[in-house]
Amino acid sequence: MGRLAVNGVSKIYGESDASSSVVALRDVTFEVPDNHFCSILGHSGCGKTTLLNIAAGFERATTGAVMVDGVSIDLPGWRNTMIFQDYALFPWMNVFQNIVFGLEMKEVARKEREDITRHYIGLVGLEAFETKFPHQLSGGMRQRVAIARALAVQPQLLLMDEPFAALDAQNRSFMQDELVRIWQREPKTVLLVTHSIDEAIKLSDCIAVMTSRPGSVKEFVRVDLPRPRDEDDAPYIALKRKLRELIRDDFVSR
Amino acid sequence: MDAEPIDKGAKTSPSRPVDARQRVATMSGLETAPVEKTEPGVVPSFGKWFRQQLLRILLLLPNFILLIVLLAVWQFASKVWIPSIDPYMAVLMPAPTTIAVTAAGMIVSGELFYHLMASLKREAVAFLFAACAIPLGIAMGWWRLAYNQVNPVMEILRPIPPLAWIPLSILWFGIGDEQNEFIIFLGIFFPILINTIVGVKNIDPLLIRAARSLGAPERKLLVRIVFIGALPQIITGVRIGLGVGWMALVAAELVGANSGLGFIINDARSMLRTDTIIVGMLAIGIVGLSIDTAILALGRRLLPWSLAMRK
Ligand SMILES: Nc1ncnc2c1ncn2[C@@H]1O[C@H](COP(=O)(O)OP(=O)(O)O)[C@@H](O)[C@H]1O
Ligand SMILES: [Mg+2]
Secondary structure, three states: OOOEEEEEEEEEEOOOOOOOOEEEEEEEEEEEOOOOEEEEEOOOOOOHHHHHHHHHOOOOOOEEEEEEOOEEOOOOOOOEEEEOOOOOOOOOOOHHHHHHHHHHHOOOOHHHHHHHHHHHHHHOOOHHHOOOOHHHOOHHHHHHHHHHHHHHOOOOEEEEEOOOOOOOHHHHHHHHHHHHHHHHHOOOEEEEEEOOHHHHHHHOOEEEEEEOOOEEEEEEEEOOOOOOOOOOOHHHHHHHHHHHHHHHHHHHHO | OOOOOOOOOOOOOOOOOOOHHHHHHHOOOOOOOOOOOOOOOOOOOHHHHHHHHHHHHHHHHHHHHHHHHHHHHHHHHHHHHHHHHOOOHHHHOOOHHHHHHHHHHHHHHOHHHHHHHHHHHHHHHHHHHHOOHHHHHHHHHHOHHHHHHHHHHHHHHOOOOHHHHHHHHHHHHOOOHHHHHHHHHHHHHHHHHHHHHHHHHOOOHHHHHHHHHOOOOHHHHHHHHHHHHHHHHHHHHHHHHHHHHHHHHHHHHHHHOOOOHHHHHHHHHHOOOHHHHHHHHHHHHHHHHHHHHHHHHHHHHHOHHHHHHHO
């Protein structure tokens, strides 16, 4: 449950006829099959966040629509939940309360929501930290809470905007592996924004490479490498070179 | 499972657990000195506890040197110097010892307590009414329309000092509790309102997005995210409000009451009881400070996360 279709999405900021208007996205179209992991790769300013915000229901597309299982997304909600770069954990709730929040909003029965919450606390490995508050946790742990909180509502589409950008290199690499592990245990349709080619290859089944001015999908690349992916494998290196060139073209043409 | 931070250190007394962060924020490091671990429920030996408290007081003593000197000078002036110039003038400035004796008498007779309770009751009633500033402030901070409509009204009323309402309020309510409470209400209301609005507007918009993205409907969003997120600022508003209200209370009681701390000091004036006046003034100051300290401590205890975020 969670086939994603981005159908001709355009986004223009400001009045469309005014000279000051910004075309952030033009006619973005691609599809992600159910339970696939898709990355959006591109330089900053090419409209990645804009696309994700539309998919999350925070903004409206000027034309076109983002659909999940054929239903267009208009509002934010648990079906298309978002994980934020700065985690956006509720500081007055402990780990358990943060994760159970979405289930309370869904009005899941008490016993069931506690079971679900414990399951996801276990999945991200935070059993010993259930009653800690966000300010008592490290960056990596907060990221885990954010992931568990989003997974707990059992979304059809999981959105992440550069989720590991705030972590140091070592933690980032570790959390990427963790995300793959969690996603393999509980497959979901994921749309992840990144400007890191390695992150995109490491995580994804497919990569939408975006170019700027105006933001559009230049190429939709499938990644058919077995997981876990080895940076030294020939196909990995070949794919990396290809992506780098796609992105570099964009840089040169600016 | 233990929700408290691991590095709690030791407690000075098992009946008064001290939050680790709070201790850092309030004490000069004395309480962080490790004391032997006490089993829950086992009282540490009284001798040891007594020695610690004594040491604490001795170490704090240097801070009170000026105060003690001033009291000594005051005592000398009132008892020796002024009477030597003009014995009749001495009544205008009673000595600290005289004041202490008067205070003891007023405490024992229950007079001070009676008037204190009268004042506190007015403050409490006024606060209950003024608490409606919290929902109003949330509405104004949340809905632009509510803000745009209500703000002009508030901006006109807010700069009018509560005391300026005294003549009109006497005509409206007569002299009595309602009139007093109305003046106090005006003092409490606006600080709470303004701080609530600021608190709501300052909530991290990402938290609101996160809650919506987890499926929170508007009503639950307001209660669980907006209200709680603004709570530290609301409590600041309550502190300021109760302080302003307490000042307004005394002024209101000076004019139109036959009980309360403000009444005591005005009543004593007509009988030239300067000692009673000063006892009343001190009581007003001490109680005002106590209210403020209590709310601050309550806020710290209930909202440890807000303290942690501020650091
Ligand atoms: N609210 C907005 N108003 C006007 N222009 C915007 C707004 N948000 C983004 N933009 C513009 O849209 C373009 C894409 O932005 P964004 O989606 O944030 O890019 P990315 O996430 O890829 O770095 C940028 O040129 C940016 O300046
Ligand atoms: Mg971005």
